[in-house]
Structure formats: C-alpha cells, structure tokens
Amino acid sequence: MPQFESFGLKGGVWRGHLNAPKGAPARVVLVQHGAVLAEARLTDEGDDSWLVEVDLPPEVLGEGIQTLLLKADSGASGDEATHPDGHVLDRLTLMAGRMLDDDLTAEIAALRAELELVKRELRRFAAGMAAG
Structure with a gap:
C-alpha cells in the first residue's frame, strides 16, 4: 500500500513524498466531492519513491471549510472519474472567509x-x- 508524507501547501501547490513498493500508481489526483479537480505530477526519486506535486485550482478557495483528497487509482490520464480501486493518500482541509x-x-x-x-x-x- 502506498504511503504519503505531506510537505504542506505553499504557493497553491501541495507537495509530498510517495513511497510505493509496488511501483507508482497509474495516477494521483486531487478530489473534492467525488470530482477530480487536478492530476498530480510525479517525479521519480528512485527506490520506489516519488515527489508528488499538485496545483490547487482557484475554484477550491472559498468561504468556509473545504476538504480535498489526494487519491491514487488506476484511472487513465485525463479520465475525470475516480475509480473504486483507489486509495486515499491524504486529506487537506482549507478554512477561509x-x-x-x-x-x-x-x-x-x-x-x-x-x-x-x-x-x-x-x-x-x-x-x-x-x-x-
């Protein structure tokens, strides 16, 4: 099972480290209310490790509390649906307004x-x- 360590949010980009002994997932996506908002960029760091970076779209910033999920699944790039075989790597809660x-x-x-x-x-x- 992949393990994710969040480095936090800076400049609208959520960064972290993914350790996946069975290889990188087909894709890592940012999800809110079941909808895929963005696809993360994975940079191979060797030893089954990847740097994960995902840009937060401006539409997620708003009044109140927003919860975003970082999810690894077997979906194809550009596929807008999340797949049931996916694994939630982490949650990011934004509060504003x-x-x-x-x-x-x-x-x-x-x-x-x-x-x-x-x-x-x-x-x-x-x-x-x-x-x-």
Whole structure:
C-alpha cells in the first residue's frame, strides 16, 4: 500500500513524498466531492519513491471549510472519474472567509453542549455508585 508524507501547501501547490513498493500508481489526483479537480505530477526519486506535486485550482478557495483528497487509482490520464480501486493518500482541509467564524462558533457551542451532557452523566453515575 502506498504511503504519503505531506510537505504542506505553499504557493497553491501541495507537495509530498510517495513511497510505493509496488511501483507508482497509474495516477494521483486531487478530489473534492467525488470530482477530480487536478492530476498530480510525479517525479521519480528512485527506490520506489516519488515527489508528488499538485496545483490547487482557484475554484477550491472559498468561504468556509473545504476538504480535498489526494487519491491514487488506476484511472487513465485525463479520465475525470475516480475509480473504486483507489486509495486515499491524504486529506487537506482549507478554512477561509467570514463564514469560518460562524462555523467555528457553532462547532464550539456544540462541543460545549456535549461536554456539559457528559459531565452531567458522569455526576449522575458517580452519585449512583456512592449511593449503592
């Protein structure tokens, strides 16, 4: 199974190192919501290792949270569909814009509510154990 180590995102290019003992995958693609956005460039570094570089298209940058997948599969170059035999190498989460503040505030409020529920149940459990 191929192993990917991300070097991060810089200048709109996501870079990383792919180690694939069985050889390079037919293609490595950037996927969002099941659609192929871009195909990565693989540079052979020897010893079953490749430098992976993929340009992020401008349309992925927008308000809120975007999740991108880097996926290796057996598809042909230029084929727009992802293949079921594919393997997700890594995920990249992008957060931007004013909506982000609202998203994070809502998420924090939900986490606080869940924490209060857990605390209440633990107290109820502890009181039951002390009484019993």
